[in-house]
Amino acid sequence: MGYTYRDAGVDIQAGNEVVERIKPAVARTLRPEVLGGLGGFGGLFKLDLAKxxxxxxxxxxxxxxxxxxxxxxxxxxxxxxxxxxxxxxxxILVQGAEPLYFLDYLAVGKVDPERLAEVVGGVARGCEMAGCALIGGETAEMPGFYAEDEYDIAGFSVGVVNADQLIDGSHIQAGDILIGLPSSGLHSNGFSLARKIFEKHSLHEVLPELGEGLGEALLRPTRIYVKPVLKLLSSHNILGMAHITGGGLTENLPRILPEGLGIQLNSSAWEQPPIFNLIQQLGDVAWPEMYRTFNMGIGYVLIVRAGDEKQVRQDLEEMNEKSFVIGTVVKGEGVAY
Structure with missing residues (x-):
């Protein structure tokens, strides 16, 4: 008997089992605009043109x-x-867009239905938090390319905003206020540096500086800011926003500013999760490097007029969202702290 695809390391039946396992989680993310279900060649979404x-x-x-x-x-x-x-x-929220749907791509060395169902279950929970539908995805089994117990995950989201409500930062001016929303930790950036610094520590080690296991602190998932921010956008004049990812506060904040403007941060204005101080101390990392590598405890930033700051923060508090006044827009360029 000749070779089969399974002999080459690709188990189609195991892939089918993954699809069956994830169907309930995916179903919880569906919106009325979604047409059809999993299994098609493309995900279908009917845009609500009344909204x-x-x-x-x-x-x-x-x-x-x-x-x-x-x-x-x-x-x-x-x-x-x-x-x-x-x-x-x-x-995509930064530009005022409501996320509509998400698709993921999983590349694996060997399909493990239970493990992949866990991964996609996390994708589905993220979609629920964002209010967007998980309308499709792809799992590619690639033996010989990835180790059997490894995988990679990526994805993309599509959102929508009315043209007259698009946020591009063009109305930001000196004197405007930066409101920061806290991160849960490192989120998903700076891990090459963090892993280098902690390479001699066990991830199961409970560090007194953290009050928990190192792995728990590092793996804490990225916060999703969609629902509270969309509520703010419906009732407030938000001039600009920034998602603090790769490049940290130093690189991400200037991306939304008109030419000739910079940021004066007050770095003592917010609570930094202890993981950042620990990284800085153990690695003897210079503070400028910290601020351009990590989010430093701020995952998302709103820019508003000074007169609007109090009400915006009050509305966030009513949504049980912490916020901090972290800085001011100034004439100049770059970020000072």
Whole structure:
């Protein structure tokens, strides 16, 4: 008898089992605009033109990076999918877009239905948090390319905003206020540096500076800011927003500023998770390097007029969202702190 695809390391039946396992989680993410279900060649989504009569589609794509290495080492796969969703939906939210749907791509060395169901379960939870539908995805079994116990995950999201409500930062001016929303930790950036610094520590080690296991602190999933921010957008004049990802506060904040403007940060204004101080001390990392590598405890930033700051923060508090006044827009360029 000749070779089969399974003999070459690709198990189609195991892939089918993954689809069956994830169907209930995917079903919880569906929106009324979704047409059909899983299994088609493309995901179908009917745009609501009554809600968005002048639509601009906004899309974003990303992965999780070397944070995956920690998930492998901890054998924890239930939250990494949330990271993949967060990195995409938080990005398109910056321009005022409501995330509509998400698709994921999983490349694996060997299909393990239980493990992949955990990963996609995390994707589905992230989609629920963002209010977007998980309308499709792809699992590619690639023996000989990935190790049997490894995988990579990436995805993309599409959102929509009416053209007259698109946020591009063009109305920002000196004197405007930066409101920061806290991160849960590293989110999904800076892990190559963090892994280097902690390479001699066990991820199961409970560090007194953290009050928890190192792996728990590092694997904590990226926050999804979609629902509270969309509520704010419906009632406030938000001038600009930034998702603090790769490049940290130093690189991401200037991206939304008109020419001739900079940021004066007050770095003592917010609570930094202890993981950042620990990284800085153990690695003797210069503070400028910290601020351009990590989010430093701020995952998302809103820019508003000084007169609007109090009400915006009050509304966030009513949504049980912490916020901090972290700085001011000034004439100049770059970020000072």
């Amino acid at each position: 968005y009569p002048n639509p601009v589609l906004v899309s974003g794509t990303d992965g999780v990076g070397t944070k995956l290495r920690l998930a492998f080492q901890m054998n924890r796969h239930d939250s990494i999918g949330q990271d993949a969703v967060a990195m995409c939906v938080n990005d």
